[in-house]
Amino acid sequence: MSVELVSYGAFFLTIALTYAIMCLGLNVQWGQTGLFNVGVAGFVAIGAYVSAILTTPATESHLGGYGMPIVIGWLGGALAAALISFLIGALTIRLRADYLAIATFGVAVVVQLCALNLEPVTGGPFGIGFIPRPFAGLAGSPLAFSLLNLGVLIAVVAAVYLSLERLVRSPWGRVLRAIREDETAAFALGKNAVRFRLQAFAIGGGVMGLAGAVHAHFIGFVAPDNYVPILTFQVWAMLIVGGSGNNRGAILGAVLVWGVWTASAAAISVLFPPEQQARAAALQIVMVGLALCAVLLLRPRGLLGEVRVVSRYLDPSARRFPAQEIATDARKP
Amino acid sequence: MSVPALSTDALVAGYERDLPIVRGIDFSVGIGELVVVLGPNGAGKSTLVKAIAGLVTIHSGAIRLGDRDITSAPAHEKVHQGLAFVPQTENIFTTLTVHENLLVAANILAKETRSRRISELYALFPDLAARPSLKAGQLSGGQRQMLAVARALIVAPSVLILDEPSAGLSPKVAADVFRTLKSINETGVTIILVEQNVKAALAIAHRGVILVDGKRRHEGPAATLAGDPIVAELYLGAHRAPPAVGA
Amino acid sequence: MIAQAIMDGLIAGAMIGLGAIGITLTYSILRFANFAHGELLSWGAYIALALSDGLGYLSASLMLPVGPFSFGWSLPLAAILAVALTGTLALLADALLFGRLRAKGGTIIIMVMASFGAALTLRSLLEFLFSTKPAYYSKALQIALPLGGEMRATPDQLLTLGLAAVLVIAIHLLLTRSATGRSMRAVSENQQLAGIVGIDVRRIIRIVWLLGAGLACVAGIMAGLVVQIRPHMGHDLLLPLFAAAILGGIGSVPGAMLAGLIVGLSEAIAVQVIGAEWRAAVAFVILVAVLLTRPQGLLGRAA
Structure with a gap:
């Protein structure tokens, strides 16, 4: 019994941590840079499909089956998502802030469409199965299998977290935040804001792709239904609960929201008769939607709030002065 | 003494609560007066008139138009009460035609008086009457300023406030603007003018008020202020040598 | 084939x-x-x-088809009420969510995000209330009339086209000729100045919500009439709507209509040439093409 409980716990955490990676990717785009991505599901799907195509064993049913090592699949997935992010960013980052949102929404729609319709590549509505799982040889021993998997995921999350933290604290990250907080200040620093934003958007997209790839290898298959808009929404809810701009918050938010989500899904399956479950699930989404709006209204900085890394380098109160006042102050003896 | 056309009472205003830019100003303008508000950059001149017009948050104090308290009225209601404001920049709708700019402003008048009032203003500004269907964005700098003033006058305001109407204009066009303001004032409209162009403004004004650091520092009749060494000193800062003239 | 695609495209457009x-x-x-x-x-x-079914419940004669159309008087009556109620829904969303965020000085992107949350809430609420099963205003079948050439259209489809044309002209006249329209254009150029010239900006915002929601309601009823009613219908149309708004040029009513027709026609032609399963990608391709070549849109002013 307790073995089952531990392995279920490990499985739960493993999946929650794949969401944490998505959330970290979104945090680079939104939390650090202020770029709004409404198509998270699309970028996650790109990573998942690319990795699946690269690593599955040879097959007739879809493109690929190259049987490559899992790590190659993960890197390939991340690179592909980063590339698409770069292209979409290059198209829209110069334009109005919400054109990027609209374009990413379009990406999610089109990726979903390709997944469904490009059967020779993606396997169509049934997707791709037999995606190799790490430590598949240990599948006979559920406890070891799930614990080892959890270990891999903890390592991946830690690696992503540490590299992103380094990035945030690097000169690059400081400029990025300066751009987000105050575009004129950023230009005054003599940096090309568009280029920095674009890099951040591509990095964030790449991290989402990696998350998609990792996720695919733990659940063992990819299918269009895995990457519907509700996924985008969940990742957003995680980031907002954790506090945008805060990487530790992003991870914590992912575990918390995924926990609430699975618990309420379990409650629905127990409490409602089968014919009412679809309706109850809809109500579940209504609740999350309302909660998101409420957080935006009441705690726009999230539950944990943002770690203000930049403030040590740039005095925010000085930047808030209207230019005229600074001129006056400078004149004082 | 009669009720002033407009007065402020210990007015504190600014964009952020902890950083007031107008820091307790008592200020009053008599009916029919033309007052110019002067002061160095950052003294709070512009913020003062924007606060009066309802564009900047008022933290404390009061504003009265005649004997009515208009402190917390939103900008659009102040217009209804007879207070018209011409901002320094972006003071006309560039995507609307000249005529539409006037129509939009005339909207708060009674229906039957609108077209009569617009023709009255066309008579006052023949330059605008010549091109009613031109997009306002295609007007010259001077014409834009005239359109902005005409638009403000549509509602026949009791008090007209202008924020640096001569900014960015050539001296000749600026002189035109000042002449127009003088003649508007002579028809009985009270005018408050924020200006950097001290000499030209004092030449048409009755009185000048000088702000420094968000407070009223000095005031006096325009004729005496023009030659007042304090004006030059306040403009150039106390740490500079005072004998500079013609600031 | 192509003639029919043009007809279908015009109706969708x-x-x-x-x-x-x-x-x-x-x-x-x-x-x-x-x-x-x-x-x-x-x-x-x-x-x-819901209203149309309710009216039909009160009086079965209201459900009898009117003239050549598939629906009874209950639908036009319900439509008028529905426009008002959809407008109320939009005002409610503004009062509870968007207006509050505006008052707090929320940035554009916070508003976009709030609208994203509101979208999911509203959509799932519909799923909860009505389930995902498609619904119809009428069970009556309609025969498509030959229109000359190889074009055919049902009376419902023709009505849809006519109504859309009338509404576009009405909105265009409202914006260009009426005082309210001028005020709307003034607010869209410069909100602060609009306040200074005496326009009550909050009133204009309410009018815009009512107009936008009213038109959305009519478009939704049309889509329900000529296709079907599903909780996801609006979500599926969102990308074409954005593509059309941007292609037409933000703020331009004739532009939005023209671009809507272009998007509708492109979709219909793509369905013929490439296949129906790719319909949803057409709007994205148009969107990318506009953003690449002319981000201000066909009839828009430079951003």
Whole structure:
């Protein structure tokens, strides 16, 4: 019994941590840079499909089956998502802030469409199965299998977290935040804001792709239904609960929201008769939607709030002065 | 003494609560007066008139138009009460035609008086009457300023406030603007003018008020202020040598 | 084949155009891309469905088809009420969510995000109330009339086209000729100045919500009439709506309608040439093409 409980716990955490990676990717785009991505599901799907195509064993049913090592699949997935992010960013980052949102929404729609319709590549509505799982040889021993998997995921999350933290604290990250907080200040620093934003958007997209790839290898298959808009929404809810701009918050938010989500899904399956479950699930989404709006209204900085890394380098109160006042102050003896 | 056309009472205003830019100003303008508000950059001149017009948050104090308290009225209601404001920049709708700019402003008048009032203003500004269907964005700098003033006058305001109407204009066009303001004032409209162009403004004004650091520092009749060494000193800062003239 | 594709494209385009006008108006006045606009279409369609069924319950004669059309008087009556109710729904969303965020000085992107949350809430609420099963205003079958050439259209489809044309002209006249329209254009150019010249900006914002939601409701009812009613119908139309609003040029009503027709026609032709399963990608391709070549749109002013 307790073995089952531990392995279920490990499985739960493993999946929650794949969401944490998505959330970290979104945090680079939104939390650090202020770029709004409404198509998270699309970028996650790109990573998942690319990795699946690269690593599955040879097959007739879809493109690929190259049987490559899992790590190659993960890197390939991340690179592909980063590339698409770069292209979409290059198209829209110069334009109005919400054109990027609209374009990413379009990406999610089109990726979903390709997944469904490009059967020779993606396997169509049934997707791709037999995606190799790490430590598949240990599948006979559920406890070891799930614990080892959890270990891999903890390592991946830690690696992503540490590299992103380094990035945030690097000169690059400081400029990025300066751009987000105050575009004129950023230009005054003599940096090309568009280029920095674009890099951040591509990095964030790449991290989402990696998350998609990792996720695919733990659940063992990819299918269009895995990457519907509700996924985008969940990742957003995680980031907002954790506090945008805060990487530790992003991870914590992912575990918390995924926990609430699975618990309420379990409650629905127990409490409602089968014919009412679809309706109850809809109500579940209504609740999350309302909660998101409420957080935006009441705690726009999230539950944990943002770690203000930049403030040590740039005095925010000085930047808030209207230019005229600074001129006056400078004149004082 | 009669009720002033407009007065402020210990007015504190600014964009952020902890950083007031107008820091307790008592200020009053008599009916029919033309007052110019002067002061160095950052003294709070512009913020003062924007606060009066309802564009900047008022933290404390009061504003009265005649004997009515208009402190917390939103900008659009102040217009209804007879207070018209011409901002320094972006003071006309560039995507609307000249005529539409006037129509939009005339909207708060009674229906039957609108077209009569617009023709009255066309008579006052023949330059605008010549091109009613031109997009306002295609007007010259001077014409834009005239359109902005005409638009403000549509509602026949009791008090007209202008924020640096001569900014960015050539001296000749600026002189035109000042002449127009003088003649508007002579028809009985009270005018408050924020200006950097001290000499030209004092030449048409009755009185000048000088702000420094968000407070009223000095005031006096325009004729005496023009030659007042304090004006030059306040403009150039106390740490500079005072004998500079013609600031 | 192609002639029929043009007919189908025009009908779809008319619905997209009406929806896009709502998006373009709210965008130019409220200054954010409203991701919940699609849900206003779905809500409009479902409100009309509920009211129409309710009226039919009261008096069965209201359900008898009118003339050549598939629906009875219950639908037009319900549509009028539904426009008002959808407008109320939009005002409610503004009072509870968007207006509060505006008052707090929320940035564009916070508004976009809030609209995203509102969209999901509204859509799932519809799923909860009506389930995901498709619904119809009428069970009556219609025969498509030959229109000359190889074109055919049902009376319902022709009515849809005619109504869309009338509404576009009406909105265009409202914006260019009426005092309210001038005030709307003034607010869209410069909100602060609009206040200074005596325009009550909050009133204009309310009018824009009512107009946008009303048009969305009509577009939703049309889509429900000529296709079917589903909770996801608005969400599926969102990308075409945005593509049309941007292609037409933000703030331009004729632009939005023209672009709506272009998007509708392109979709119909793509369905013929490439296949129906790729319909949803057409709007994205158009969107990317516009952003690449002419981000201000066909009839828009430079951003």
